[in-house]
Amino acid sequence: MGKWRRDNSSKSQKSYHNIGSTLFTKGLTKGLWTSYHERWSHRGPLKSQMCGLHMRVPQQAAFEDCLSSKNEERCREHLQSNTALYEKKGGKSWAAVIVSLCTVGGEPAFLFTLRSSKLRGRHKGDVSFAGGKQDPSDTNIVETALREAREELGINVTENEVWGVLKPLNDSNVLFQSGMVIAPVLANLGPLENLSLRPNPNEVEEVFTLTVAHLCNPQNQGYTHFRTGNRYGYTLPVFHSDKYRIWGLTAIALDHTLKLIMPV
Known part of the structure; x- marks a missing residue:
């Protein structure tokens, strides 16, 4: 397989492209589901002013400290209470995603994937974290996330790099309809330059x-109103850049993670 190179066209956004192969990139104007309505103004998505979907912009020192050992210890302690939520699964279908923290040039960031447009299902071509359904051979939900990281990204993430598991996300509303319960597993992969x-x-x-700084900037945040039938149903966060739109369960997991690692 060809090597992957970094595109430094934007400080807050890094892309890794397979040299010698063609990649098809989805823009912000891809088709939207008829089951929801996204509110856009002529200047872009309307910013969240309600429901506590996003947070205020932290100080620069907070960005630099979010991956510190002290903050890691605080986050690990906070996430310990979620362990009990995964002990009894009640016969439900489970999946896991690895919410991947890293650094790029020393700057805290998140690692995302763009799902292949050749995949089956509603979410092909969407931005996501690496993840998938739990296999019978997986002893726990963390092992599912680490296996999916190997299968999708070709990297070995150790349990020592895992900070913990966020509260489960229920994938059963009108938007997603898979009936899955998703476990967001938070891990710090370290410097991206050291990953193969x-x-x-x-x-x-x-x-x-x-970068975390990009995602915390209110100019890069929005929200989407969803309806159930002819009535308002709920509101979910949206994050965006010049090239990508992060929505759905990925945006929810990201929003929860930012509130954890960047308390303000």
Whole structure:
């Protein structure tokens, strides 16, 4: 497989492209589901002013400290209470995603994938974290996330790099309808420059990063109103850059993670 190189066209957004192969990138104007309505103004998505979906912009020192050992210890302690939520699964279908923290040039960031447009299902071509359904051979939900990281990104994430598991996300509303319960597993992969990414082309079209500073900027945040039938149903966060739109369960997991690692 060809090597992956970094595109430094934007400080807050890094892309890794497979040299010698063609990648098809989805823009912000891809088709939207008829089951929801996204509110856009002529200047872009309307910013969240309600429901506590996003947070205020932290100070620069907070960005620098979010991956510190002290903050890691605080986050690990906070996430310990979620362990009991995964002990009894009640016969439900479970999946896990690995919410991947990292650094790019020393700057805290998140690692995302663009799902292959060749995949089946509603969310092909969407931005996501690496993840998938739990296999019978997986002893726990963390092992599912680490296995999916190997299969999709070609990297070995150790349990020592895992900070913990966020509260489960229920994938059963009108928007998603899979009936899955999703476990967001938070891990710090360390410097991206030290990782040998080998994305699986059958599942991943593109790998890219967005900095924590970019994602915390209100100019890069929005929200989407969803309806159930003819009535308002709920509101979910949206994050965006010049090239990508992060929505759905990925945006929910990201929003929860930012509130954890960047308390303000």
